[in-house]
Amino acid sequence: MRVFFIGFGQAGGKIVDMFLAQDKKLGSTSFRGIVINTARTDLMGVKYIPMEDRLLIGQTMVKGHGVGTDNVTGAKVAADEIDTIINAIDKRGTHDVDAFVVCAGLGGGTGSGGAPVLCRHLKRIYREPVYALGIIPAPEEGRLYSLNAARSLSTLVNEADNVIVFDNSAWKNDGESVKSAFDRLNEEIVRRFGVLFRAGEVNKFGVGEMVVDSSEIINTLRGGGISSVGYAISEAIPKGGRSSSKSGGGLLGGLLGKKDKRQEPHIDITSSEDKSAKIIGLVRRAMLGRLTLPCDYSTAERALVLVAGPPTELDRKGVEKSKSWVEENIAGVEVRGGDYPVDSGYVAAVVLLATIGNAPRIRELMELAKEAKEEVVRSRERATSSMFEDGIDPLFE
Ligand SMILES: Nc1nc2c(ncn2[C@@H]2O[C@H](COP(=O)(O)OP(=O)(O)OP(=O)(O)O)[C@@H](O)[C@H]2O)c(=O)[nH]1
Incomplete structure (x- = not known):
């Protein structure tokens, strides 16, 4: 399968960098891609992707410093600069790809906010399917990361043709911090999806006896x-x-x-x-x-x-x-x-x-998001009633 990867944000960028490094090592041309970020230093941290395929967005808004885990700003930057993003993708060549895969950590700001916006536009522009490879945060990373992931995921499932999820918490070892496990987790991700997305690729053995071609992956998803x-x-x-x-x-x-x-x-x-x-x-x-x-x-x-x-x-x-x-x-x-x-x-x-129907961590994220929404409504109501107690009519202030 010929896949166009877009790494959005730091996690997405590092993982796509590894997919492309694997492709180069294998002498294959199945994978191509670009990386996008609002933080200049994160783009510099990528090792294998050529400079011309690293896109810095949001310069007027965040000046190359990232969006600081704010996925609303992440989404806004992506929406404002969608034409620049699509141009960068087109420049890399899309005529022969079988699918797009947008890869992002859903707990942060840039990838979490940007991935759903990008999926929507890719689907609008191209006929090929658009998948998201979403990394969900471990609970120990904090409530903000989980809330960002819940919000991003609930939008992504409507915008992408399928969201394939990797759960950081399920993969880190006991006593190991999520951060120190990143390189190992990324290897696990790239190994699994590298094999899956390469199915049907012709190598020196030709194709398999029972070949899985891209249409079978597409029909499954x-x-x-x-x-x-x-x-x-x-x-x-x-x-x-x-x-x-x-x-x-x-x-x-x-x-x-x-x-x-x-x-x-x-x-x-x-x-x-x-x-x-x-x-x-x-x-x-x-x-x-x-x-x-x-x-x-x-x-x-x-x-x-x-x-x-x-x-x-x-x-x-x-x-x-x-x-x-x-x-x-x-x-x-x-x-x-x-x-x-x-x-x-x-x-x-x-x-x-x-298309799985039950995953405990997803349910947990969705419940957390529901609670957070209810909290916002309650605190708005409290603020309104306290204004009335003070003799202020909020409609006229
Ligand atoms: N598996 C894996 N997860 C990562 C990696 N880097 C960050 N994450 C996870 O991704 C989430 C944060 O996403 P990042 O990609 O760092 O954030 P970003 O999209 O760059 O957004 P901002 O930094 O807020 O602008 C967190 O839940 C992290 O645990 C990585 O290399 N591998």
Whole structure:
């Protein structure tokens, strides 16, 4: 799938920078993108994106200093400068893209406010689908971040064709601060979505036996709402049957995973039966393990199962059986799937759970936003009644 990424704000910018770095490392041209920010220093912090693809907005309003977690200003700046943003996207080339992905941390100001505005305009201008990859804050980051995320998310679900969520709090380790975990979390994000969005890409192995092309990803995400992604890897059987000591094993190895002692040890299997069992096991681990957004997977309306790895490990029966298993376990009946052959020391399963109906953290954010709204109404009423007590008629003052 050819994806045009737009990194909005600091988190979005760093993640898109990594997507493009991965593309360069793989010698692929599936991904392109630009980054946008109101803070000059954040744009300078990006490592791989060329200077001409870094766009500073809001200079008259905030003078390159950022919007300071104020997402109303973030939205205003994006709306005021939408023509400049669209021009920068057009300049980078959009004629052959399959989808746009707007990537942003929803708890701050620039990306949180700007992403919904940008999605609305991209949808107005282009025929290709527009997805948001939204990072939601951990509760420990404070109420303001959660309120910003709730507000941004409720607008985004109406503006984007689908919002795929990554929950920072679900991914940081106990005792670790969210900030110190950023680099690791970003790697997790780029690994999952890098594999998913590359499905169907032609490499030296050609396309898979059961190719997943961009239309299958698009059809899976078609219902809108919020989606989550599961991922699991297992070591592949090295050529000649011995275990490889190299991390990843090959150019694309880094795409699927790096050597991780916590992963299940590989089992030397060669028969189709064994390959199929390995794939089913991986898909189960992907769906039942940690998702980008922890949610009740049984409420998903559609799903996509993608198995990536060396061609010798891919197995049609395994993918078919995994699809049936996913279908039995989600609310909807539309489950798509296929394989993606790559040169790697790993086999990976990605499960995209689309349009989910229940995620506790999203519910928590929405309740917080409702309470905050009620508080505002109550404090307005209190202010009005105190003015009456003072003998002031607010209508005439
Ligand atoms: N996963 C991840 N989350 C991040 C990263 N950087 C910031 N965040 C989260 O994103 C939210 C803040 O968004 P930022 O991107 O820093 O803010 P911004 O859009 O630049 O907006 P302002 O700084 O307010 O102008 C917070 O909830 C952070 O936890 C990152 O590198 N990775």
